[in-house]
Amino acid sequence: MTDKQLIRGTMILTASIFISKFLGLIYIFPFTSIVGLEGLALYTYGYTPYTVILSLATLGIPLAVSKFVSKYNALGDYRTGQRLFKSGIVVMSITGVIGFILLYLLAEPIARHVLDPSNLQGNTIDDAVFTIRMVSVALLVVPIMSIIRGYFQGFQSMGPTAISQVIEQVIRIIFILLLTYLIMEVWQGELGTAVGFATFGAFVGALGGLAVLLVYWGRRRGNIQKQVEGSTIDHQIPLKKMYKELLSYALPISFVGLSIPLYQSIDLATFNPAMRVIGYEQVEIDKYFGAFMQAAHKLILIPVSVATAMSLTILPTVTKAFINRDSEQLQRHITQTYQIILFISIPASLGLVLLSDSAYASLFGLADMEIGAFMLKYYAPVAILFSIFAVTASLLQGINRQKYTVIALIAGISFKGIFNYPLILWLEAGGAVLATGIGYTIAIGVNIWAIGKFANYNYTFLLKRLLLFSIFALVMGLIVIAVRNVIGMVLPLETRFNAFVILICSVMSGLGIYLYLSVRSGLAGQILGHRFKFLSKRKVREGS
Known part of the structure; x- marks a missing residue:
């Protein structure tokens, strides 16, 4: 890949990150108009532990995969990067399931610690448990999606990550605003139900982002396999050593995030x-x-x-x-x-x-x-x-x-x-x-x-x-x-x-x-x- 193509790819990725963050900032205004500050608090009761467990489940590995794959691709060893990718899909699937189970089980203890059991007004423990468990489902998808993005970036291909990020955010926001409006304004539903479905938008958006990545994978799988088969060298690094190197990249990234x-x-x-x-x-x-x-x-x-x-x-x-x-x-x-x-x-x-x-x-x-x-x-x-x-x-x-x-x-x-x-x-x-x-x-x-x-x-x-x-x-x-x-x-x-x-x-x-x-x-x-x-x-x- 030429320097010009690399710069173009980096600009595309930067633009997608900015668009995603911008959308993530502005949707909160209409969302607040629908659910109020109490709804925002309930949303946070669910999203904060989800964010922490997601970070622990991935440990900065997706970005580290990008660096790892890019390094060995540059050495002409495409097989090592592919081995890491295949292994990483399994690892991220397992950590995602563990994260989902952990957050699902912790939902009630978290809710009981945060909210007053004797409370007769405001958010209830049942509302918080429902919200936390609804967002926990996203942990089954997001880690897998993240490592696929990292693998594409390792080939200096930023388009899949850029497009999938924007699509994920757009679907998530549309789902959140549409469902909360329908539940609160049209169906006259409960605040806890509306906010619970709002956090479920993380899972729905992730499915959209994953679908985009799978389409890209289907189109590029053949070319990637040709590069793997044409590898000029195979370092044959044991998985244990491979993950040791990967974690050396990943841990500083995960701590900052x-x-x-x-x-x-x-x-x-x-x-x-x-x-x-x-x-x-x-x-x-x-x-x-x-x-x-x-x-x-x-x-x-x-x-x-x-x-x-x-x-x-x-x-x-x-x-x-x-x-x-x-x-x-x-x-x-x-x-x-x-x-x-x-x-x-x-x-x-x-x-x-x-x-x-x-x-x-x-x-x-x-x-x-x-x-x-x-x-x-x-x-x-x-x-x-x-x-x-x-x-x-x-x-x-x-x-x-x-x-x-x-x-x-x-x-x-x-x-x-x-x-x-x-x-x-x-x-x-x-x-x-x-x-x-x-x-x-x-x-x-x-x-x-x-x-x-x-x-x-x-x-x-x-x-x-x-x-x-x-x-x-x-x-x-x-x-x-x-x-x-x-x-x-x-x-x-x-x-x-x-x-x-x-x-x-x-x-x-x-x-x-x-x-x-x-x-x-x-x-x-x-x-x-x-x-x-x-x-x-x-x-x-x-x-x-």
Whole structure:
């Protein structure tokens, strides 16, 4: 495969990931309109343990398979990759079945721990058990689908993964919105039934994605077999040694992918019990939990996704500079990566803090706006930490120091696990946000230290730039507050339309002044000029 074809395939895969994530973000708005914050909480009671068990069932193996197959294909040994694939299908089938049985059996203990058995309002234990068991069925399909994607990617074929991901997400979202609407609005059904079928959408979407992969397999099986039969070498690696190598690739990947699910699992285990001790009723707890774990979380992931997507494209150049021992280029690329993430995430997070009420009201409605806006306001700054952790973890991977990401994650998770419950008792729902923020700060501290040590990176210039970003963001914030207050006097925050007008006008004003300051100072050209050439007309000298 030529470099041009490889770049094209990577772009297709990147586009599919972005589309899938975007769809995964926006469907939550109509879904919330149908089921409310209580429904979001119930959905999370099912989806959080599912995500963790899925990650444990696959252990990052699909991406590792891609790397393994690509390596041996490049050596002319297609048989080794095929042996791993055939064995991996069996292994993923077994781990999927084990994961399904485990989650199915744990459904009631999880539900009884999270929900109050004496509760007469809000979500019930039976609702949570039904929801968890409905989503558990997806574990029978998703691991198998993942390893097939990894095998195709090992041949540098990104199309099957890209198309199947988008189809999977589209089918899942259509199923969720259609079924919940019919059950709640047409058939006047129960909330627990609607949310249970919503989580079952993971299984239905996975079937759609698997069907796409099987079609591709049918078309390409002949060509793949010809390559296998034409192998110029056969390393004849024993399966035990093969899996040892595979796990060496997979474990760092799986730990990074587990970061957010692990933090959310701690909240699942401690949030409700702590809030009950404080004196909250279950129906109130469900609303806070739904706002925290779904509504606010989805909103803050928007700037996180944009920032990380723009910065992570630089990482291959980091790896190349590290391998070539080009210290000057390595320093430059690391600086550029950090600058992009901070340039985008700082103003975006500040904007969500200042416009939390209008953002929540315009996207989710006025129902329970106070709770939703409260959680969004305190959770929004954590978006900066999510972005930095993702990028620093990838930078460590680029310089082949993945183990420090694992150490960082363990340190952050340990803090969250120890202090989440007492912080909730002290600060109520805000305590869970604070525990997450401090946990990520600890993890980032380890990552930053490791990058400084092993890449010999000097943070002095970056700290100066951080001060400049903060000044521009502060000016932006003052403009946003002024615009928001002026429009609020004419259009009180009493309707969804008014909230939308306040949000749009405030965002456009804030974005305009931030970009103006960035372009006039030359900062935008320095940071994003390689992507948007018109910004390069004004540059500042790096390090000045």
